[in-house]
Amino acid sequence: MLHTINKSPFETLTMETCFRFLQPGDPVLFIEDGVYAVQAANRFSPMIESLQKNNPVFALQPDLIARGITAVAEGVDAIDYDGFVGLVEEHQVNNWF
Amino acid sequence: MENENVKKIMHVLRHAPHGTIYTYEGLEMILIMAAYEQDLSVVFIGDGVYALKKGQDTSAIGVKGFSRTFMALDGYDVEKLYVDQISLEERGLSEDDLIVAVEVMNSEKIGRLMKEQDVIIHH
Amino acid sequence: MNxxxxxxxxxxxxxASDTAFKFAEAAIKRGHRVDAVFLYNDGVTNVTKLMDPPQDDRNIAARWSELSQKHGVEILACIAASKRRGISDDVLVEGSAITGLGTLTDIAIRNDRLVTFGD
Structure with a gap:
């Protein structure tokens, strides 16, 4: 199941709440303000790193670029809308707000 | 035998009831979908658990109250009501504070249920 | 895939509306059928033709209208949510329509995926 998160973890608990329900192997895609979570070396970087032990992590590239985020946490895969659709092809979706 | 034409649809209520309309309109959606004989479940996570709090009275804030509508869900055959245990506990609430009978579940179990769904809608 | x-x-x-649009475009480009965009909550205000943004900005209602006409995507606003917010047939952009939540249920049942965009 693909989980998308569109909120900055600095503003809401959406990301941390979502993480409690993840199953091993579920991909996580950060979109919109959610992409602030994967900026390298922020307060949530350790959480993103440990998330990747069991879950592939993606961020929507157009949202990263729009926000001037160039340094992304290691292992996070930046994808475009085409890649977003690709993930939806492979998984049912759980869109968190 | 499981009917392949029946979809598993989960509604996730995550907002407190009166500050925004999400819970109220979410409930409207649930009531309509209930007529379609799908495998519906409703999960309360985060501030969504406040929607079930006993003793709500909205008369003085000028908005329509709807907490009692949750009691009608059973009559619409919506029987799968799940509450996230951590969300309930961290708000200092217990099952006794809730207006309807629910199943309190840990996040792991709810997470596994989520993975079985065909459709999940957050409100 | 539908x-x-x-x-x-x-x-x-x-x-949310911009991401939903970009996603729909990308899905169509990859050969999928985008069956419908169902508008709920404040989402119903996506399709009022009274919207008139500055010239240099995107016109979101017109964009949904174009998507509908070009690719046969139904753009459907929930009637109960529309009534609350003053959206009626009189103000709809071409290619959009007002319908009930039963239609959303049908959309959820007949498609392979239901992807939600919101806030």
């Missing part, structure tokens, strides 16, 4: 989209926020105030 994909339904549920859009729960209005235009401009949130990015």
């Amino acid at each position: 994909i339904g989209i549920l859009l729960k926020e209005g235009p401009y105030n949130h990015q």
Whole structure:
């Protein structure tokens, strides 16, 4: 199941709440303000790193670029809308707000 | 035998009831979908658990109250009501504070249920 | 693959409408059928033709209208949510329509995916 998160973890608990329900192997895609979570070396970087032990992590590239985020946490895969659709092809979706 | 034409649809209520309309309109959606004989479940996570709090009275804030509508869900055959245990506990609430009978579940179990769904809608 | 989209926020105030549109475009480009975009909550205000943004900005209602006409995507606003917010047949852009939540249920049932965009 693909989980998308569109909120900055600095503003809401959406990301941390979502993480409690993840199953091993579920991909996580950060979109919109959610992409602030994967900026390298922020307060949530350790959480993103440990998330990747069991879950592939993606961020929507157009949202990263729009926000001037160039340094992304290691292992996070930046994808475009085409890649977003690709993930939806492979998984049912759980869109968190 | 499981009917392949029946979809598993989960509604996730995550907002407190009166500050925004999400819970109220979410409930409207649930009531309509209930007529379609799908495998519906409703999960309360985060501030969504406040929607079930006993003793709500909205008369003085000028908005329509709807907490009692949750009691009608059973009559619409919506029987799968799940509450996230951590969300309930961290708000200092217990099952006794809730207006309807629910199943309190840990996040792991709810997470596994989520993975079985065909459709999940957050409100 | 058949994909339904549920859009729960209005235009401009949130990015949800823009992301939903970009996603729909990309899905169509990859050869999928986007069956419908169902508008709920403030999402119903995506399709009022009274919207008149500055010239240099996107016109979100017109964009949904174009998507509908070009690719046969149904753009459907929930009737109960529309009535609350003053959206009626008189103000709809071409290619959009007002319908009930039963239609959303059908969309959820008949498509392989229902992807939600909101806030």
